[in-house]
Every structure is written in C-alpha cells, then in structure tokens.
Amino acid sequence: MKLLQVIKFAATVCASLAVWAAQAQSYPNKTINLVVPYPAGGPSDFFARKVQPDAAAKLGQTMIVDNIGGAGGSIALSKVINAPADGHTLALGSPMELVLAPMVIQGVKYKAEDFKLVAQFSSTSTILAVRASMNVKSVDDLIALAKKNPDQPLTYGSVGYGSLYHLIGEKFGQVTKAPLLHVPYKGIAPLISDLMGGQIDLAFLPMAGSIPQTILDGKVKGLAVTAKSPHPLFKQFPALAAMPGLESMEFDVWAGVQVHKNTPDDVVTSLNKAFYAALSNPETRKAFEASGNVVSPARNPLELAKLYSSEIDRYRGIARSIDLQPQ
DSSP states (O other), X not given: OHHHHHHHHHHHHHHHHHHHHHHHHTOOOSOEEEEESSOXXXXXXXXXXXXXXXXXXXXXXXXXXXXXXXXXXXXXHHHHHHSOSSSSEEEXXXXXXXXXXXXXXXXXXXXXXXXXXXXXXEEEEEEEEEETTOOOOSHHXXXXXXXXXXXXXEEEEESSTTSHHHHHHHHHHXXXXXXXXXXXXXXXXXHHHHXXXXXXXXXXXXXXXXXXXXXXXXSEXXXXXXXXXXXTXXXXXXXXXXXXXXXXXXXXXXXXXXXXXXXXXXXXXXHHHHHHHHHTOHHHHHHHHHTTOEEOOOOXXXXXXXXXXXXXXXXXXXXXXXTOOOO
C-alpha cells in the first residue's frame, strides 16, 4: 500500500513538473503589450514602432503598441506594474517615468526598483529650441530676453512635472537666473505643436524621432545641445555644458524596455535577446541614428541591472540638485 502511494506521489510530481516545463517553454503564449507612456507621434512611440516588428517575429507572437499618456508617464507604468509579471505587458520607458515620476507625483505607488531593465535602445542629448518667431540667435540672446521683463517670464514646455525636460528647464533657469514659467504637456507631440505655433516660447527636446527634421525645416529654432560637445548631426549648435557658468547643463536621455521585477529570469532573457535582435537590423539602426540617437550596445540582463542601478542614483541626484518637490 505504501509503495502504491509513493508511486502515485511520484507520478503527480512528474506531471506537475511537466506542466511547469511546458508553460515555461511556451512563452509567449498570448499577445504582448508594449506600453508607451505618451501619445503617438513622440520619440518613445518612434522607438517602439521601429523595434516592434522584428521583436515580435523573434518571439513568434503578436506585439501591439499601447499608447497611454498622462501624469509624467506614471499612468502607463502603473498599468505595467499592476499586470501579471509574466512578460506579456512591457513598458517602453526612460528615467523620466521610472525614476522621476515616483519622486514628484503624489499618488504614484511604484518605485524605480519595481522594474527590471530588459534592453536599452539608445541615448541622445536634448536640444534647447525656441519658437521660430523669437528674435534670438544665441543662448546669450535668450537669457538676455528672459531677464528683460521678469514680470512676464518666458514659457517653456515639458512632458509633465518632474519629467527630465522639466528638470532641465528648471536647472537652466536656476544657473542663468532667467525667469521661466513651466507649461506641462501630456506628451512631446502636443508640446512641439504648441512650440511650432508660438503658444510657448521654448523647450528642451530630445534629439529623436521627428524632432531633428522639425529643426532642419525651421519650424522651431535650435540654439544649443545639453552636452559637453556639439551633436554629430547638428554641429552648428554649441554645447551648453561647454559654456562658462553652464557646466552643469549636461543631460542625456535613454530609452529601453522594462518589465515587472518579478518576471521570471528565462522570460527576461527571451525578451533581451528579441529586442537586441531587433536593434541589430541595419534599417532600424539607420533610422535611430538618423533621428539623432546613439544606438546602445547589446548587454545581458546582469549588465543591464548594474547600469539601471547607476542610472537610478544619477537621476535622483539631478532631482535633488534643484530641490524638486512632490506635488
């Protein structure tokens, strides 16, 4: 009798292991949602739609891009963190939504450490751009104009309170002592539309997506990049951090795919391989580089974990430097 019970127990264990193994090998077994924390038309959406076809093909499953804007990207990331940690709901995020939003937006329940970085796509500088009708030709002209009438400060746009573009604008006003008024938007696309239309005066924009062409077409006027040296595609624009007194104006922004921290390691590895395979497509790399981005090197999950930890520390330091407070 005891022998029969042992045999039944062993059979049950074997069956359970077989089911577990089959489930593990079946990832992905349904549609994958790649959640973009901004409306369609911005740089994040550009990244997502460029890598989507190849990543989906590598994984052998349908992948859809889900644009969810608002609250500095935190609405989208909250959806990801509240979904099952099975690798079927992904975030296309940056330090803005991952690190800064939880620091400055009251009610955000997640923190940066709740996510794993699956793949980093690219990084780029931001560019200081003003409305085309503004009568300035340089950063010095802009600062002088801003100080000319402090009772009517120049307006600058960002994709939301606590976003990197908001921090850069605050830092610029702090170090130049130029009075500026922040105007938050739900995404880059409506921000650029208002900048082109003259509803706001200036913005710090990521050198990505359609923004370089918008500058080349003269729809907005570029003045400088937030770097120590000029951008390879826009050598005519000086580097802010190389100017006297503006050495702290060195900022870049990166984008990548994140998942819930409890996502199984084998799923993370599958996603890591799929997205870096997508980034190896010459046409995708060409599109990224043409839009002003530097394509990131392929890194394994362990390397990405170390990188992500260091970036969390870096961006929290930036926020503290301007005493950014939660709202």
